Amino acid sequence: MTETPLVKVEDLSVQFVSRESTVRAVNGVSFELARGEVLGILGESGSGKSVTLRALMRLLPHRKTRLAGRIEIAGQDVMALDTAALARLRGPTVAMIFQEPMTALDPVFTIGDQIVEAITQHEPLTRTGARKRALELLELVQIPSAVRRLDAYPHQLSGGLRQRAMIAIALACRPALLLADEPTTALDATVQIQVLLLLRTLQQELGMGMIFVTHDLGVAVEVSHKLAVMYAGRMVESGSVHDVVRNPRHPYTEGLMHSTVHEVAKGERLTPIRGSPPNLAALPAGCSFAPRCTYAGAQCSTSYPPPQRIGSDAGYEHYTRCHYPEHVGSALA
Amino acid sequence: MLSYILRRVLYTIPIAIGVSLVVFTLIHLAPGDPLSAVVGEVDQKMLAEMRASFGYDKPLPVQYFLWLGSTLTGDMGYSLRTGAPVFPTLIAAAKNTIAIGVGAAILGFLLGVLSGLVAGYNHGTWIDKTVSSAAIAGVSMPHYWLAIILVIIFSVHLGWLPSVGSGSGEAFWSWAAWRHMVLPVVALAAIPAAIVARTARASVMEILSMEFVEALRARGLSERRILWHVARNALPTVLAVMGLQFAHLLGGSILVETVFTWPGTGQLLNMAIFDRDMPVLQGTIMLLALFFVLTNLVVDILQAWADPRISRS
Structure with a gap:
């Protein structure tokens, strides 16, 4: 991988500042993504995964948010862009699909109008030309009777079709990077798989880079080349899908595996992670996972572990942020 | 959309009738006789004659339909004070x-x-x-x-x-x-x-x-x-x-x-x-x-x- 990465994030941190408290939602996240590569970010609610995505596009309300670190997308320093330059970045370079298509689509505009608007905002196309492209996009995301659906309002579509329409809007300007924020979570199980497969196909056909945020391990494994596990605003473990799933070297990742239905044989009990995530307004001094960790030692409550390289697989380095990665797995084995 | 408009227009008919009924009843519920205010202290016979000529001696439902009928044809009677036709x-x-x-x-x-x-x-x-x-x-x-x-x-x-x-x-x-x-x-x-x-x-x-x-x-x-x-x-x-x-x-x-x-x-x-x-x-x-x-x-x-x-x- 000698070419410049599509995305390069260094030490990104996001704080939400209010009069009462400062919530440290993201605390020093760094990663890279090559063109056409898929990164799955796994984590529970409040782990900072969605905030990370929004920070990449600078979508967070600037009045209440403190952003720090470096974000580079397609060679552009995102942190340095002004409003107009950001608007040019959003759409043709980075696009996003949201968790809940009902609330993320404007309810009083037709699907067609919303796609056409997204196209004409960025490209010197006539309405007729844009409409033709909108139709192609609806066909691309496999919406049946696409011509009719162009003039449909969001509430007239089923959940699955709505999510497809949202994908069509996101793809309107052929983005190099697609950010997907739990795009299948709000859908029925059967529709979930269809949308997931569609996204994977589109990503491969269009050669897009994709960052796929989910709390569902099965979904993350299905689409990703590499995985990052987030906890309390940090990427606690990252590596190839195989490394992270088969050889977890962070107790939190291990806990996730054991509390997921996919990983446990029938009849066996699921092992939940005890305790609850830390308060992001008052993070503990050492490792944020230490209070819930089976393996926690003396070091864990005093210093946050630096990234530790475990090995590599399929060209992806395997890192963990744990003081005792060699202990992981011993408690339950 | 067109059927919605049509439906909505049809709904206004009963509403309008209800409104007319309320308007009529409210005014007749108010105490006092409109004619005695105009005519003043005159003999009862003349008052009764005037009532009859304005139709105020008839039962209220009858009065309502008479009023509604003439109102629909643009005839709202005459002002008791000026005698001018009400509609214009x-x-x-x-x-x-x-x-x-x-x-x-x-x-x-x-x-x-x-x-x-x-x-x-x-x-x-x-x-x-x-x-x-x-x-x-x-x-x-x-x-x-x-x-x-x-x-x-x-x-x-x-x-x-x-x-x-x-x-x-x-x-x-x-x-x-x-x-x-x-x-x-x-x-x-x-x-x-x-x-x-x-x-x-x-x-x-x-x-x-x-x-x-x-x-x-x-x-x-x-x-x-x-x-x-x-x-x-x-x-x-x-x-x-x-x-x-x-x-x-x-x-x-x-x-x-x-x-x-x-x-x-x-x-x-x-x-x-x-x-x-x-x-x-x-x-x-x-x-x-x-x-x-x-x-x-x-x-x-x-x-x-x-x-x-x-x-x-």
Whole structure:
């Protein structure tokens, strides 16, 4: 991988500042993504995964948010862009699909109008030309009777079709990077798989880079080349899908595996992670996972572990942020 | 959409009938005999004869149908006070009230929508605070008081604009006629402007907090396009409030029309109440009630057009 990465994030941190408290939602996240590569970010609610995505596009309300670190997308320093330059970045370079298509689509505009608007905002196309492209996009995301659906309002579509329409809007300007924020979570199980497969196909056909945020391990494994596990605003473990799933070297990742239905044989009990995530307004001094960790030692409550390289697989380095990665797995084995 | 409009139009018929029934009953429930107020102390025989000639001796349901029948044919009887036919009197008064009502609606809604939109969009800034304070002042200020203040400033001190009447028969499309309307229009516009501004502001703020606005930003739309989306989403709510305010304006304001001696329905109603002029009273209230019903009809149709989710449910 000698070419410049599509995305390069260094030490990104996001704080939400209010009069009462400062919530440290993201605390020093760094990663890279090559063109056409898929990164799955796994984590529970409040782990900072969605905030990370929004920070990449600078979508967070600037009045209440403190952003720090470096974000580079397609060679552009995102942190340095002004409003107009950001608007040019959003759409043709980075696009996003949201968790809940009902609330993320404007309810009083037709699907067609919303796609056409997204196209004409960025490209010197006539309405007729844009409409033709909108139709192609609806066909691309496999919406049946696409011509009719162009003039449909969001509430007239089923959940699955709505999510497809949202994908069509996101793809309107052929983005190099697609950010997907739990795009299948709000859908029925059967529709979930269809949308997931569609996204994977589109990503491969269009050669897009994709960052796929989910709390569902099965979904993350299905689409990703590499995985990052987030906890309390940090990427606690990252590596190839195989490394992270088969050889977890962070107790939190291990806990996730054991509390997921996919990983446990029938009849066996699921092992939940005890305790609850830390308060992001008052993070503990050492490792944020230490209070819930089976393996926690003396070091864990005093210093946050630096990234530790475990090995590599399929060209992806395997890192963990744990003081005792060699202990992981011993408690339950 | 067309079937929705048709359905909605049909619904107004029973509503209108109900309204007419209420108007009729309310007036007849009021104590006192209209004729004794006019005729005064005369012998009972003559009073009875007069009652019979006006049809007041018949049972109420019969009176209702007689009144309804003649009203539908444009015959609303004659004023007990002046003897003039009610219908033309009413039309002349309604024209005057509609003239300042529409003027106040245009002024108030333009002002209200624009300032509310800007305030909601820039919420928390000095613009928002200015608009909010002005809106609170606008809804709290009695409009007849504002009318008097306007007269003191612009008629008495500055002498720019007339303080009474609607002019003496100048052509409607002329400044000579319009200068009489300026002060009443401004006085009437204050409350609708304030209410619409508050509604628009609240609605815009609510919509700005919705996820789809973030999604629109994520598509790289310009702030102007986003403001357009927000305004378009706020429209149904604002329309509903504007409809209500417009109906109020068409109803005419007794107080403001009295301050400016504006010969509209408000003034007509005021005189009819004091004179116990039953035919005029009935006719005026009926007309105002119909204005409300019609405005609601129009607003419902406009809302269905503005919000695609309405007509389907």
